[in-house]
Amino acid sequence: MPELPHIEIYRQHLDATSLKKTIEEVEVRDEDLLEGISPADFADRLEGDRFVGSRRHGKYLFARTGEGPWVLFHFGMSGFLSWFEDPEHETDYPKVLWHFEDDGVLIFDCVRKLGEVRLVEDADGWIDEKGLGPDALSEGFDRTAFREALSGRRGYLKTALMNQEIMAGIGNEFSDEILFQRKLHPKTKVKSLAKKELEAVHDTLTHVLETAIDTRMKADNFPSRFLFPRRDEGEECPRCGGEIRRIEVSGRGSYFCPECQGEEP
Numbered sequence: 001m002p003e004l005p006h007i008e009i010y011r012q013h014l015d016a017t018s019l020k021k022t023i024e025e026v027e028v029r030d031e032d033l034l035e036g037i038s039p040a041d042f043a044d045r046l047e048g049d050r051f052v053g054s055r056r057h058g059k060y061l062f063a064r065t066g067e068g069p070w071v072l073f074h075f076g077m078s079g080f081l082s083w084f085e086d087p088e089h090e091t092d093y094p095k096v097l098w099h100f101e102d103d104g105v106l107i108f109d110c111v112r113k114l115g116e117v118r119l120v121e122d123a124d125g126w127i128d129e130k131g132l133g134p135d136a137l138s139e140g141f142d143r144t145a146f147r148e149a150l151s152g153r154r155g156y157l158k159t160a161l162m163n164q165e166i167m168a169g170i171g172n173e174f175s176d177e178i179l180f181q182r183k184l185h186p187k188t189k190v191k192s193l194a195k196k197e198l199e200a201v202h203d204t205l206t207h208v209l210e211t212a213i214d215t216r217m218k219a220d221n222f223p224s225r226f227l228f229p230r231r232d233e234g235e236e237c238p239r240c241g242g243e244i245r246r247i248e249v250s251g252r253g254s255y256f257c258p259e260c261q262g263e264e265p
C-alpha cells in the first residue's frame with residue numbers, strides 16, 4: 001500500500017512532467033473512482049487549465065490548478081501516477097488520464113476501486129475536515145512535536161505511528177521498518193519509552209522515510225541493513241542473519257527479527 005515515500009515520488013514525478021502545460025483532454029475511464037463530481041464536470045473544470053504546483057500530505061497528493069482548485073489523489077492499496085510521452089501509452093488499469101498540449105499523458109492507474117480522485121477547493125480545509133495529523137516529514141513536526149503528540153498515549157508505538165490523526169503518511173510497511181531500525185519489538189508500548197527514546201524514534205522515522213524516497217522505492221537501492229526488501233516470514237535478518245517472523249499487532253501483520261528486536265515485552 002502506498003505510503004509517504006511513494007506519494008513523494010509521485011509528487012516529484014508530477015512536478016517534473018506535468019506542470020504548466022495546458023490540459024487538452026481529461027478522460028475518466030472509471031467514474032466510481034471520482035468522488036463528489038461527475039466525469040463531465042470534472043473534465044470541464046480541468047480542460048484548458050494547467051497544473052501549477054503540488055503538495056503532499058501523508059498518503060495524499062494534491063495538484064493545484066491555475067484556476068484554484070486542487071486535484072486530490074488517494075492511491076488506495078495499489079494506485080500509482082505515471083506520465084508517458086506517447087499519448088497512446090496504456091497502463092494495465094488506467095482510471096483517469098490527462099492529455100497535455102505536448103501530447104504527453106498523465107495516468108492515474110489503480111487496480112482496485114479503493115483509490116480516489118476528486119476536486120478540492122481548499123486543500124488545508126480538506127485536511128482539517130479529514131482530521132489528519134501533520135505530514136510525518138513536515139518541517140513543524142520535529143522531535144518535540146512528535147514526542148508531545150505521543151505523550152500519554154496508551155497502546156503500541158506501531159499503532160500510534162500508523163494513526164493518521166497523530167501523523168500522516170506511515171502505514172504498515174514503514175512502521176515495521178522504523179521499529180526494526182530502532183531495535184524495538186512491534187509490541188512496544190508508547191508508555192514504556194522515555195523522552196529521549198521517543199525523540200530517537202522520530203530521528204529514525206525521518207531517516208527511514210527520507211532514505212526510502214531516495215531509493216525511488218526500488219528494493220535494490222535500499223541500504224543493506226533495511227528490512228524493506230526482506231520483509232517476509234522466514235527471510236534472513238539483514239542485520240544479524242536471524243529469521244524474520246510475523247505477528248499480528250492490532251490486526252496488522254507485522255514483520256520483525258526476534259534476535260534484534262527482542263521477545264514480546
Ligand SMILES: [Zn+2]
Pocket residue numbers: 237238239240241242257258259260261
Ligand atoms: Zn536481526
